[in-house]
Amino acid sequence: MSAVPGAGAEEPEATRRAAGVTESSRANRGWWDRNADEYQVDHGTFLGDDRFVWCPEGLDEVEAELLGPPEELKGKDVLEIGAGAAQCSRWLTGQGARPVALDLSHRQLQHALRIGGSFPLVCADAAVLPFADGSFDLACSAYGALPFVADPRLVLREVRRVLRPGGRFVFSVTHPLRWAFPDEPGPEGLSVSASYFDRTPYVEQDDEGRAVYVEHHRTLGDRVRDVVTSGFRLVDLVEPEWPDWNSSEWGGWSPLRGHLIPGTAIFVCERD
Numbered sequence: 001m002s003a004v005p006g007a008g009a010e011e012p013e014a015t016r017r018a019a020g021v022t023e024s025s026r027a028n029r030g031w032w033d034r035n036a037d038e039y040q041v042d043h044g045t046f047l048g049d050d051r052f053v054w055c056p057e058g059l060d061e062v063e064a065e066l067l068g069p070p071e072e073l074k075g076k077d078v079l080e081i082g083a084g085a086a087q088c089s090r091w092l093t094g095q096g097a098r099p100v101a102l103d104l105s106h107r108q109l110q111h112a113l114r115i116g117g118s119f120p121l122v123c124a125d126a127a128v129l130p131f132a133d134g135s136f137d138l139a140c141s142a143y144g145a146l147p148f149v150a151d152p153r154l155v156l157r158e159v160r161r162v163l164r165p166g167g168r169f170v171f172s173v174t175h176p177l178r179w180a181f182p183d184e185p186g187p188e189g190l191s192v193s194a195s196y197f198d199r200t201p202y203v204e205q206d207d208e209g210r211a212v213y214v215e216h217h218r219t220l221g222d223r224v225r226d227v228v229t230s231g232f233r234l235v236d237l238v239e240p241e242w243p244d245w246n247s248s249e250w251g252g253w254s255p256l257r258g259h260l261i262p263g264t265a266i267f268v269c270e271r272d
Contacts, residue, residue: 012204012212019201019214021150025104025125027203027211028148032105040085040111046248049115050090054142054172055264056253057240061091066170066238066268067138073097076137079162081126081155081171082144086112089119100136102126103144127154131162139163141171147215150201152223156230160271169232169269175239175262178252179217185254190261223267232269240264 019027032039047053052061061067067078074096080089083101085108092099102122103109109121124130126145139159146152159169180196182189197219204213218226227234242258249255253263 010206012206014202014204016198016200017203019150019203019211019216021127021154023211024148024150024201024214024216025127027214029104031204031213032103033107036084036105036107036111039108043250044085046250047085047087049085049087050094052088052091052142054266055240056248056250057242057258057264058246058248059238059240059264059266061088064238066236066266067140067168070095073138077135079129079131079136079139079159080144081139081141081159082146083112083121084108084144085115086117086119086121087115088140088142090115090117093117093119097138100131102129127151127158129158129162133161134164135162137164137167139167139169141169143172143174146171147173150214150216152216152218152226153230156226156232160231163271165271167271168235169271170266171269172264172266173223175265176218176220176223177262181252181257181261183252185249185252185257187256189252189254189257220265223265227267227269231271233272234267235270236266236268238266238268240266 076097078092078097078099080099080101083089083103086101089099089101099119100122101112102124104125106123109123112121145155149155180192180194182193199217202215203211205211239262242255
């Protein structure tokens with residue numbers, strides 16, 4: 001699961017500007033390598049070592065069953081994209097599945113090694129998956145890859161390629177509506193400050209103008225079209241409500257905002 005944008009040793013400049021496929025990939029690989037340690041310290045307790053949490057709202061696959069009933073996961077080959085420390089893959093292993101945890105960041109995967117597990121770890125770009133056609137029964141991504149790529153269709157088409165016919169892909173991203181609001185957990189985050197239809201990427205750049213973090217906005221309609229034109233059938237679109245038990249804040253996610261506006265969109269897709 002992603003973090004909200006953060007700063008390294010020197011505060012980068014936040015702006016909105018164009019950022020292509022190569023620049024976005026290079027910037028985000030570097031950002032996650034630099035910030036993986038802090039991310040795991042800040043969010044590791046919430047995520048656990050072997051839980052499958054879809055979003056800051058705390059929706060757990062144990063209850064959601066978006067990949068299917070847990071008893072049907074046994075023996076399934078599953079690709080986790082943007083795995084981070086591979087908490088989801090660890091949970092899948094506990095259900096008898098055979099996961100592969102993939103991430104762009106080498107440092108994130110070092111945290112997966114630190115926690116441990118018997119499944120493969122792969123450092124690769126989600127837009128160029130190093131697997132043969134039809135290698136997996138299922139694929140999943142909890143805030144991994146899709147919010148950070150300039151062309152999400154490249155990822156979706158690659159995922160479709162490596163899935164077997166009938167395979168399911170479930171991915172969560174920031175709810176598109178959130179792009180119209182400031183990324184703040186308090187009352188200041190409840191007033192519209194930008195156009196929902198402005199698709200200009202959010203970029204953090206150094207003093208020489210080089211991107212060090214990039215996040216891309218797609219409207220809800222864009223996301224649906226991306227799924228369908230990439231060869232998937234959209235089975236469900238889940239917008240998790242903020243549960244009463246969750247008192248935590250995660251960047252712009254908070255109980256205050258979560259009870260009023262959606263923070264996450266989860267797309268449940270199948271390859272016909």
